[in-house]
Amino acid sequence: MSARLDAQLAFLLEADRLKQITRASYLADRSRHENSAEHSWHLTLFALVLADQAPEGVQIDRVIRMLILHDIVEIDAGDAPIHGAVDTEAMAAREQAAADRLFGLLPGDQTVEFRALWEEFEAAESPDAIFAKSLDRFQPPVLNLHSEGGSWPDYDVTEEQVRSRVGPKIARGAPGLWDWLSPKLTAWFGKE
Amino acid sequence: MSARLDAQLAFLLEADRLKQITRASYLADRSRHENSAEHSWHLTLFALVLADQAPEGVQIDRVIRMLILHDIVEIDAGDAPIHGAVDTEAMAAREQAAADRLFGLLPGDQTVEFRALWEEFEAAESPDAIFAKSLDRFQPPVLNLHSEGGSWPDYDVTEEQVRSRVGPKIARGAPGLWDWLSPKLTAWFGKE
Numbered sequence: 001m002s003a004r005l006d007a008q009l010a011f012l013l014e015a016d017r018l019k020q021i022t023r024a025s026y027l028a029d030r031s032r033h034e035n036s037a038e039h040s041w042h043l044t045l046f047a048l049v050l051a052d053q054a055p056e057g058v059q060i061d062r063v064i065r066m067l068i069l070h071d072i073v074e075i076d077a078g079d080a081p082i083h084g085a086v087d088t089e090a091m092a093a094r095e096q097a098a099a100d101r102l103f104g105l106l107p108g109d110q111t112v113e114f115r116a117l118w119e120e121f122e123a124a125e126s127p128d129a130i131f132a133k134s135l136d137r138f139q140p141p142v143l144n145l146h147s148e149g150g151s152w153p154d155y156d157v158t159e160e161q162v163r164s165r166v167g168p169k170i171a172r173g174a175p176g177l178w179d180w181l182s183p184k185l186t187a188w189f190g191k192e
Numbered sequence: 193m194s195a196r197l198d199a200q201l202a203f204l205l206e207a208d209r210l211k212q213i214t215r216a217s218y219l220a221d222r223s224r225h226e227n228s229a230e231h232s233w234h235l236t237l238f239a240l241v242l243a244d245q246a247p248e249g250v251q252i253d254r255v256i257r258m259l260i261l262h263d264i265v266e267i268d269a270g271d272a273p274i275h276g277a278v279d280t281e282a283m284a285a286r287e288q289a290a291a292d293r294l295f296g297l298l299p300g301d302q303t304v305e306f307r308a309l310w311e312e313f314e315a316a317e318s319p320d321a322i323f324a325k326s327l328d329r330f331q332p333p334v335l336n337l338h339s340e341g342g343s344w345p346d347y348d349v350t351e352e353q354v355r356s357r358v359g360p361k362i363a364r365g366a367p368g369l370w371d372w373l374s375p376k377l378t379a380w381f382g383k384e
Contacts, residue, residue: 016220028208038211041233061253
């Protein structure tokens with residue numbers, strides 16, 4: 001039992017480093033960039049509060065578990081800004097290696113269980129993962145709209161780019177959230 | 193439906209401010225203080241990983257929901273360091289007022305639901321809340337042991353004070369975690 005706990009604590013301490021992975025997004029008051037640990041917390045709160053936006057059959061507690069874990073690989077692989085230029089294949093390889101090392105710190109049964117949850121999130125094919133992904137795409141534009149465009153001006157992003165990069169993924173998992181967001185994008189970019 | 197979403201998003205944006213509430217604890221590498229949003233995320237990960245330390249009957253997904261919400265009131269009330277001098281009654285009053293305002297931003301049914309979860313956590317009487325509290329007491333000494341004592345030297349805390357302030361609460365909800373931590377405290381303070 002003690003060896004099991006030692007392994008679990010080694011993982012939990014390594015996970016602490018997610019607090020130092022900086023994202024492209026800003027906090028809502030634009031005082032600084034958001035980190036991936038607090039972003040993960042914010043997303044679990046989005047899932048809890050916006051559960052009634054999930055299609056029937058989605059299990060919110062599984063969505064929350066996925067969101068707790070979804071960015072852990074960034075500890076080794078870094079964050080890939082959605083509007084940045086990223087080599088998708090190289091990034092995927094880095095994330096797989098990160099998942100090997102990080103989930104590998106856990107006891108064997110949990111290595112398998114957590115890795116499977118993360119892979120399910122990444123694949124975005126199950127109803128739970130599709131909803132989780134839609135929240136992960138929905139939260140950054142919400143923050144951006146409240147922080148003078150947040151990361152959009154930094155990357156010279158146009159309304160069309162935002163719509164094409166996040167719209168389909170939000171609308172797929174949470175159509176009500178896209179309906180809410182879409183006119184706000186029009187209004188914000190219209191004022192630019 | 194749109195008014196409901198507007199209220200939910202107003203709450204989620206206000207919750208963003210938890211990322212700016214600084215705690216006494218440091219990150220594991222002592223590079224800076226931890227904030228309450230990333231601490232909340234870390235605790236949900238502790239709950240997920242250490243679920244097998246929970247007594248029978250504890251529902252981990254309810255524990256996780258409590259931990260997502262447990263520090264929200266700090267947005268208005270601030271963080272009360274466990275080893276700092278705090279007027280407990282005044283702090284409790286500030287936290288009640290904060291809960292009124294913050295959970296009050298949500299649609300009525302969620303105001304009631306989330307407030308009840310937070311009150312359950314605070315009361316620490318149900319098995320789920322007792323386990324959640326034990327994790328909330330367990331994580332800071334774990335970080336401190338890996339960051340040159342973390343907040344202990346800042347507050348001139350002795351081993352006896354740590355034991356009496358966190359020991360009973362950890363042991364009550366998660367005896368296995370206290371058995372794991374206790375000799376590590378002896379070793380760390382012995383080296384001082």
